[in-house]
Amino acid sequence: MALEVAVKAAFGAPHLLGDCTQRVLLTLEEKKVPYKLHLINLSDKPSRLRMNPEGKVPVVKFDDKWVANSDVIVGIIEEKYPERPLKTCFYHEQVYIFIKNNLRNTWKCFSKFSITQKHAQVKKFRFFHLSHFCKNIFLIL
Structure with missing residues (x-):
């Protein structure tokens, strides 16, 4: 049975597809879920x-x-149609979040210090530690 999907028509052209519908429609197309478009x-x-x-x-x-809200809609589609998953692997998602948070925290540390000889050495150490971490994490992936 085809899902019923209601999306915005283009302004001034009610027979054409409007903007802000891409996320839901692309999810349905990629998962090959039949749908009826309104x-x-x-x-x-x-x-x-x-x-x-x-x-x-x-x-x-x-x-x-x-159901409204494209985040909720995409989540429900992912649950109801698990074949052809579009969600990233939990492991890769966690690694991405870990790297992103560590980069953000390291950058905040860099930006807080004034440039003095002592702080330059601290920054150099932190940068080395971060670059070493990134090289190792990409070897794991």
């Missing part, structure tokens, strides 16, 4: 409010209930 004219409030009282689009109908 183009919603944003100036037509009654039809929009029937699907979602807040009037937001895109919305997708799951189990006779319209």
